[in-house]
Amino acid sequence: MIKISPSILACDMADLKNQAKLVEDGGAEYLHVDVMDGHFVPNLSFGIGTVASLRPHTGMVLDVHLMIENPEKYIADFAKAGSDIITIHVEATNHIHRALQQIRDNGCKVGLAINPGTPVSMIREVGHLADMILVMSVNPGFTAQKFIPDVLGKVREIRAMYPDKDIQIDGGIGAGNIYEVTEAGANVIVAGAAVFYEEDKAAAIQNLKDKAYKG
Ligand code: DX5
Ligand code: ZN
Numbered sequence: 001m002i003k004i005s006p007s008i009l010a011c012d013m014a015d016l017k018n019q020a021k022l023v024e025d026g027g028a029e030y031l032h033v034d035v036m037d038g039h040f041v042p043n044l045s046f047g048i049g050t051v052a053s054l055r056p057h058t059g060m061v062l063d064v065h066l067m068i069e070n071p072e073k074y075i076a077d078f079a080k081a082g083s084d085i086i087t088i089h090v091e092a093t094n095h096i097h098r099a100l101q102q103i104r105d106n107g108c109k110v111g112l113a114i115n116p117g118t119p120v121s122m123i124r125e126v127g128h129l130a131d132m133i134l135v136m137s138v139n140p141g142f143t144a145q146k147f148i149p150d151v152l153g154k155v156r157e158i159r160a161m162y163p164d165k166d167i168q169i170d171g172g173i174g175a176g177n178i179y180e181v182t183e184a185g186a187n188v189i190v191a192g193a194a195v196f197y198e199e200d201k202a203a204a205i206q207n208l209k210d211k212a213y214k215g
Contacts, residue, residue: 002189002212028195062085085111112134167185168186179214
């Protein structure tokens with residue numbers, strides 16, 4: 001089943017609570033929270049307090065994407081704040097095996113992300129520890145960037161390795177290319193601009209879901 005995870009990086013951040021409600025009412029299953037530290041990626045965004053503030057206002061799965069160096073320092077705090085899924089990057093720590101286990105030990109679902117330039121071989125020894133593999137389809141840091149089609153081969157490869165895991169794709173996805181990524185094997189679709197830049201969020205989410213199955 002395809003799930004849509006609107007990324008609040010693209011929303012009106014002064015209106016977070018209402019924006020979350022709009023996409024929840026619009027049928028989104030997940031809410032994607034992009035955390036950035038200005039080191040792993042060239043931007044700053046949300047933190048632990050953002051997750052804690054959103055938690056009581058939404059029943060959606062809080063899908064927390066940590067684009068931070070040494071994420072192990074903050075995993076317990078993000079779990080306590082109410083994250084359901086915590087995703088960390090294989091490129092962000094020397095001890096990915098331990099960090100993935102820490103997420104599990106803190107009671108969250110485990111996500112493992114790879115950047116566009118990172119080969120699938122980087123996750124071969126640890127992929128089994130994750131519930132969800134996130135394939136970045138832009139270089140992380142900003143919303144509304146252009147989709148990098150080169151990553152489709154990695155999605156296919158990871159789907160063949162893990163037929164039963166969730167595969168998330170993040171960056172540059174819209175109604176025009178969602179079928180390409182679901183057809184390759186992705187089933188959790190992050191959408192920033194494609195949802196939040198639209199006036200009618202519910203219609204945008206429905207359109208993504210329709211196109212995800214039929215192209
Ligand atoms: C990029 C973030 C994405 C971003 C997606 O660094 O990880 O989640 O917000 O935004 P769009 O869908 O607009 O590319
Ligand atoms: Zn993201």
